[in-house]
Amino acid sequence: MSDAELVVRSTRVITPEGTRAATVAVAGGKITAVLPYDAHVPSGARFEDFGDDVLLPGLVDTHVHVNDPGRTHWEGFWTATRAAAAGGITTLIDMPLNSLPPTTTVDNLRTKQEVAATKAHMDVGFWGGALPDNVKDLRPLHDAGVFGFKAFLSPSGVDEFPHLDQDQLALSLAEIAGFGGLLIVHAEDPHHLEAAPQHGGPKYADFLASRPRDAEDTAIAGLIAQAKRLNARVHVLHLSSSDALPLIAAAKAEGVRITVETCPHYLTLTAEEVPDGASEFKCCPPIRESANQDLLWQALADGTIDCVVTDHSPSTADLKTDDFATAWGGISGLQLSLSAVWTEARKRGHDLTDVVRWMSSRTAQLAGLDQKGAIEAGRDADFAVLAPDETFTVDPAALQHRNRVTAYAGKTLSGVVKSTWLRGERIVLDGEFTEPKGRLLTRTP
Secondary structure, three states: OOOOEEEEEEEEEEOEEEEEEEEEEEEEEEEEEEOOOOOOOOOOOOEEEOOOOOOOOOOOOEEEEOOOOOOOOOOOHHHHHHHHHHHOOOEEOOOOOOOOOOOOOOOHHHHHHHHOOOOOOOEEEEOEEEEOOOOHHHHHHHHOOOOOOEEEEEOOOOOOOOOOOHHHHHHHHHHHHHHHOOEEEEEHHHHHHHOOOOOOOOOOOHHHOOOOHHHHHHHHHHHHHHHHHHOOEEEEEOOOOHHHHHHHHHHOOOOEEEEEEEEEHHHHHOHOOOOOOHHHHOOOOOEEEHHHHHHHHHHHHHHOOOOOOOOEOOOOOOOOOOOOOOOOOOOOOHHHHHHHHHHHHHHHHOOOOHHHHHHHHHHHHHEEEOOOOOOOOOOOEEEEEEEEEEEOOOOOOHOOOOOOOOOOOEEEEEEEEEEEEOOOOOEEEEOOEOOOOEEEEEOOO
């Protein structure tokens, strides 16, 4: 490693082969070698010894609502990427809605990219959107480098991003399958939602009843049927209903090209603990019961669920009213996702290699980011340094999110991110940030 510009060392480095003591050499922003722990350090290289702290690949979060431009008072690339970096995330992919304009045409994509270019503290890519009237825009967006297309099967919550009915889903999915693209889907059936009781008010039990599991189950069953018919590649977003797991497992066994994500809040928070009126816990689909959560963890362990992403969906505090029917639905979790998942994972007998698989390697694979998601030669030198046994209590005032409303307030979490590195440059150290060094990413043809 005579050409190494940076050498980092830890007694616990998480590699694709497992966790081991190792020395990692970096040049030109890339990992050039993963070597034995006692490898010689060239005299001209910068050297960092992390001791017993864990060196893991930077996390890849493929489900983030940055809301910039247009609703930057809700979040924004500057604050979102700082929060992500503080939590060990080095790559995010921005969702196409809640910004104005939404990412549904090439011109709108360019607007997003121009806004993000000077504000991103870590690498940022973009999903496109599939709407009832933009089938003609899907191929141009694909060619412009979006990583895939998001669609809603029920109302999205914002007028500028209408949902697809089943015929519109078929048209969009056929178009996307024709050029080998990926459709990622908010899968709740609108008819089941309309038929559910809609009481409104502060009681979480009433809100939970208004977003029943069968709304997810029915939508996922329909999506599987469409994907099977068209041999299309689809991805289920933010799965919360454990009742859908047998459908998904059967589809995978049949060779249907389907992947599935869930979120930290479904894995670490339960309906039983949500106080009435506490709409910081509101998201759609909702946080469900502890027995449901147990089955989600089981599905992660057996591979039915592929990955874990934040679905970071913030808003201003005034939109988080105590009426669950009208409050904005979304959990802010970028900065806390790694610690939240690790806290629960270790209780359930998982180790950090599992967490890295769910939150880095598989999310990178989902988006086709071959240069991300692992500590091995040829990948980007994106790292998080974690003290896994240290704990902290969540103080909203310490968060980097623009609006510091969080369902995790007051919780004690395990795993403190000591530093975060992007292409061999440290971008966060003990809560101190460098100037933005992120790049805009596009899909590799």
